[in-house]
Amino acid sequence: MKILVCISNVPDTTTKITFTDNNTKFNSAGVQFIINPYDELALTKALELVEKHQGTVTVINVGLADTEPNIRKALAIGANDAIRINAQPTDAFFVASQIAEAVKSENYNLIFTGRESIDYNSGQVCGLLAEMLGLPSVNVINTLDIDNGVATMERDIDGGREVVKCNLPLVVSAQKELAEPRIPNMRGIMAARTKPLKVVEPASVANSTEVAVYELPQPKAGCKMIDAEKTEELISLLHNEAKVI
């Protein structure tokens, strides 16, 4: 089985978000970048699948050279090889178009993305890529079993879960319960240094959306404290003042 895992490079979850250039650019100074957590779960699941069914796992990233430490980390976790499309990712459409162009003749049996990236939270790449490649897609999956070329998955739906079956090839997006992340061991880290990392130049594609300006949430006016002995006051404030209950 030939598996592709799309990974993106995102600010660590503890990052305090700030902007520069009149709030038009994300301020990456001093920010630690990580593999998007959902993409890392997808990678672990892909490795579990090839351990069971044989095959290879390739990771792909759209990014400039500064994403290579995280690509090497994916190789250290266990991916066989990696592709970096040498471009600054501008929006989900751009990223999906680049990946589709790079892999359209590679015939992967299974392509993973994360449920969403934790920076732009769009969750679009799975569906965009599948449509561009003419493949089915199942998003937000918590389980995945493959038997005779048929994938059975449980995906999140609004207010519940759905069991879905689909023939490979297929594009899926990973939700939290799909796998537990793996920490790379020393052998993995050593091996990662010599694993193939192919850099390809981007196709000529325009992005379809662009951030005009960023904004930080307005700070709260202040917290009204209520005496723990008079909790009924809270209910009355929520009813009469905030008018939410």
Next chain:
Amino acid sequence: MAILVFAENIDGIYKKSSFEAVSYAAAIASSTGDKVIAASLGTVEGRRLEELARYGADKIVNAADKKLDAFNPQAYASVLAQIAKQENATIVVLTNTYSGKSLAPRLAVKLNAGLVSGVITLPETSSGFKVKKTVFSGKAFADVEIKNQVKILALTANSYSPQELNKAAEMAEFSPSFSDADFASQSIEVKRVSGKIPLTEAELVVSGGRGMKGPENWAMLEELANVLGAATACSKPVSDMHWRPHSEHVGQTGITIKPNLYIACGISGAIQHLAGVSSSKVIVAINKDPEAPFFKAADYGIIGDVFDVVPKLVTAAKNLKSSQN
């Protein structure tokens, strides 16, 4: 020109977020002068279809094909693309729910459209076409410009209140054409939690953290939620320790919610958690630690032991509800 809005139903009943989307589309139309076309897929009774006119549809396109009774992202995207083309839609509105997220990208490719997911405001059209969306899981917002001629907006639940506009809508039947590829994925079983308000759409949320000390103590939060008509949620450590299901985890790596009221019980308020809830209209923090960061992000706070405070809140909430009846 037209604005197409996808009104999703579950077993023939429209979701509340669908009415939000229809009213949102009607609000855009009132400034652009476009017609609002609501697309309904699968079998829905006539009186239910009329609800779409109540919330602002000028025309209802009813694709009442039995094959569409169960949600299928590929088939739905394909049918919506057919309707969008027939109606010359230049804006498509749908909800940023799990189902919306699964079909919107496919629809964007089919219509060569620019898609923004997680929209929270009406578009700004004075220069270009811009909408605001949450980014960094709620830690910030971005005004995003869409460059394509056709635009798709996936609206976050609870971002726009449904408005009763009581229009008289034209009703049109639609017979979609399908290809085998549309049904490549098959739904085997749907397990919906019944009798509970889905967290993603809930207007009121009662949430617990590590301060609750164990899963056995959730009964009081569930009771408070029941009295208020709220959904329950939790912090990341709580779902990591399997006290509560992952589907209840709100925060940067869980789900981001935007309820009218978020009551945080025994949650300290780490930056990753606040990211997922900071768009809530009103936040209440209950914590015995006066230094808990949540108090800086809250509108109302109680410094006290949740095991004392929550049962008293239940009593006070019950009194309020019984005085209302």
